[in-house]
Amino acid sequence: MSTADNPRENTERIALSIEYDGAAFSGWQKQLSPMLATIQFEVETALSKIADHPVTVICAGRTDAGVHATCQVIHFDAKVDRPEKAWVVGSNSLLIKSVRVLSASRVPFDFHARFSATYRRYFYVILQRKIAPAILYKRVTHIAQELDVAAMHTAAQALLGEQDFSSFRAAGCQSKTAMRNVMRATVHRQGAFVILDIQANAFLQHMVRNIVGALLEVGQGQRSGQWLAELLARRDRTEAGVTAPPDGLYLVAVGYPDKFQLPWRCTLPSFLDSENP
Numbered sequence: 001m002s003t004a005d006n007p008r009e010n011t012e013r014i015a016l017s018i019e020y021d022g023a024a025f026s027g028w029q030k031q032l033s034p035m036l037a038t039i040q041f042e043v044e045t046a047l048s049k050i051a052d053h054p055v056t057v058i059c060a061g062r063t064d065a066g067v068h069a070t071c072q073v074i075h076f077d078a079k080v081d082r083p084e085k086a087w088v089v090g091s092n093s094l095l096i097k098s099v100r101v102l103s104a105s106r107v108p109f110d111f112h113a114r115f116s117a118t119y120r121r122y123f124y125v126i127l128q129r130k131i132a133p134a135i136l137y138k139r140v141t142h143i144a145q146e147l148d149v150a151a152m153h154t155a156a157q158a159l160l161g162e163q164d165f166s167s168f169r170a171a172g173c174q175s176k177t178a179m180r181n182v183m184r185a186t187v188h189r190q191g192a193f194v195i196l197d198i199q200a201n202a203f204l205q206h207m208v209r210n211i212v213g214a215l216l217e218v219g220q221g222q223r224s225g226q227w228l229a230e231l232l233a234r235r236d237r238t239e240a241g242v243t244a245p246p247d248g249l250y251l252v253a254v255g256y257p258d259k260f261q262l263p264w265r266c267t268l269p270s271f272l273d274s275e276n277p
Contacts, residue, residue, distance in 0.1 A: 066246030141248035
């Protein structure tokens, strides 16, 4: 069989874990306008130079403008044989400093960064203090008012399980279904930070930020602890609260079946505890 008959001959599939500060970007997805900076464009440009041919990448989850990632996962097909270290070191030598490749792994062709993923895990980080941050500007969401974290955590338990999340999807969300399975939803305090830790098989557009907007109303005493359960039952976005800013949102982990033997795990923002929960 010739190479033309088998396009995967002399080709390998590579998976990367990537960290980025999304504050200066118009989201992950490459845009038609060259004036809009995107993470995908920066990553594909660097990888194409290392591969010496055009590279198109697929990510586990497209993050919105201003959203960060400590462990985004992508895959691409390369027609050259490069050591895994070359994809890391070479790419980082070409990438802007707000985007970094953390690790690279050869994977079989049945691996798909998006469709093989079994879960995505996000942290939403709120800084609760009177003065807005300078060093963590655009890296956290600032709330000056005292929050009832226990009430927020209790309310978040209504999110668990497979449910219709229409009340928490963006108006422009293109997903065919609003059904999602939330496996984890906790709200806890860590020093001055209040953190939503949420994990699901997948997320709708703006789903986490809309959930945070509702939880903040509970934490500020504007709504009862039962309000999130009521919102879910109504399946109506217009009944829910405002969308929280993107500043505090981090993609921290993507799960895959053990058969792929991927080395990475949950990675938290560096200003939080280095221990992985």
